[in-house]
Amino acid sequence: MNHRQFGRLGCPVSEIGYGTWGLGGWTGSDDAESLRSLHRAVELGCTFFDTALAYGHGHSERLLGQVVRAHPDRRLVVASKVPPKNLKWPAKAEYPAADTYPADHIREFTAASLENLGLERIDLMQLHVWDDSWAADEGWQRAVEALKRDGLIAAFGISVNRWQPENVLKALDTGLIDAVQVVYNVFDQAPEDVLFPACRARGVAVIARVPFDEGTLTGTLTRDSRWPEGDWRNVYFSPENLAASVARAEALAPLVPDGATLPELALRFILSCPDVTTVIPGMRKTRHVEANLAASDRGPLPPALIAALRAHRWDRVVQHAP
Numbered sequence: 296m297n298h299r300q301f302g303r304l305g306c307p308v309s310e311i312g313y314g315t316w317g318l319g320g321w322t323g324s325d326d327a328e329s330l331r332s333l334h335r336a337v338e339l340g341c342t343f344f345d346t347a348l349a350y351g352h353g354h355s356e357r358l359l360g361q362v363v364r365a366h367p368d369r370r371l372v373v374a375s376k377v378p379p380k381n382l383k384w385p386a387k388a389e390y391p392a393a394d395t396y397p398a399d400h401i402r403e404f405t406a407a408s409l410e411n412l413g414l415e416r417i418d419l420m421q422l423h424v425w426d427d428s429w430a431a432d433e434g435w436q437r438a439v440e441a442l443k444r445d446g447l448i449a450a451f452g453i454s455v456n457r458w459q460p461e462n463v464l465k466a467l468d469t470g471l472i473d474a475v476q477v478v479y480n481v482f483d484q485a486p487e488d489v490l491f492p493a494c495r496a497r498g499v500a501v502i503a504r505v506p507f508d509e510g511t512l513t514g515t516l517t518r519d520s521r522w523p524e525g526d527w528r529n530v531y532f533s534p535e536n537l538a539a540s541v542a543r544a545e546a547l548a549p550l551v552p553d554g555a556t557l558p559e560l561a562l563r564f565i566l567s568c569p570d571v572t573t574v575i576p577g578m579r580k581t582r583h584v585e586a587n588l589a590a591s592d593r594g595p596l597p598p599a600l601i602a603a604l605r606a607h608r609w610d611r612v613v614q615h616a617p
């Protein structure tokens with residue numbers, strides 16, 4: 296496992312981290328399997344874990360905390376997220392900052408996450424949604440300064456809305472943001488245009504999320520894929536989006552190197568970008584942990600293959616994002 300410096304936090308993290316949304320309770324989740332997978336990831340050298348209070352109302356945080364506390368000899372870096380007070384996803388400019396992230400809400404929910412995790416400090420606390428019209432608001436700014444001063448968090452970050460990678464640039468200018476979490480994968484290459492240079496210039500860490508486009512880039516979806524009722528993926532993969540996504544994934548097949556897989560190609564594409572600090576595939580199954588963490592050892596993709604993958608960029612329209 297290769298490591299990269301986590302921006303201003305000043306510590307190295309594994310370049311492949313662990314996304315824990317699914318184990319908060321996606322259809323088919325099994326806690327025993329999730330715990331085995333988390334422990335296996337630690338054994339294989341994974342040191343960065345992303346969770347959120349919203350993932351199963353603290354369930355993902357509780358599972359992760361259990362595993363982190365079981366490995367006191369390892370420097371495991373934990374990132375969590377404060378849900379918006381108005382519970383509206385994604386953020387929109389018309390929602391006032393004071394309704395979404397007032398200072399007392401950020402404080403209260405950080406305390407709740409600390410309790411769920413069973414830890415005294417969270418390495419990175421993030422806002423789960425963001426609109427850059429809130430950048431100058433003093434409420435969230437005061438909360439961040441106080442949480443750092445009181446030692447409850449080491450660093451602060453923002454998770455950017457899907458397909459809006461530039462909707463955070465004003466926040467970066469406040470100097471209070473240590474990390475940005477953004478959708479970046481073979482399809483969603485737009486963060487390279489403006490966001491990554493802005494992060495590079497300020498020493499802000501980049502967490503690349505949704506490396507498999509929620510499943511398309513694993514190559515396991517078909518035009519007939521359906522999830523049990525209530526599973527959010529039925530919304531994300533509307534029939535039109537599913538058909539288009541599967542067609543685009545199929546078009547990648549000739550580019551997968553001999554002996555490799557589409558998920559490996561997807562992860563190595565992301566890691567080929569030096570602006571990425573860590574990529575966080577969502578994983579519940581141990582076989583996925585083993586396959587994904589092994590991608591670090593294979594190194595960056597050859598430049599000719601990166602160039603070929605540039606043609607598969609897919610800029611999507613924001614209003615279709617759930």
Ligand SMILES: NC(=O)c1ccc[n+]([C@@H]2O[C@H](COP(=O)([O-])OP(=O)(O)OC[C@H]3O[C@@H](n4cnc5c(N)ncnc54)[C@H](OP(=O)(O)O)[C@@H]3O)[C@@H](O)[C@H]2O)c1
Pocket residue numbers: 313314315316317345346376423454455476504505506507508509510513515558575576577578579580582583584586587
């Ligand atoms: N707003 C936000 O801040 C936000 C939004 C979305 C995601 N995130 C974070 O980003 C993380 C990653 O995103 P995601 O989990 O939504 O999507 P993702 O990483 O693109 O895809 C996860 C899916 O891929 C499957 N998978 C993983 N490795 C595989 C492999 N080698 N072969 C076949 N299938 C594989 C997983 O299956 P299993 O689960 O069955 O192992 C899961 O169904 C989340 O877990 C979360 O931490 C944050």
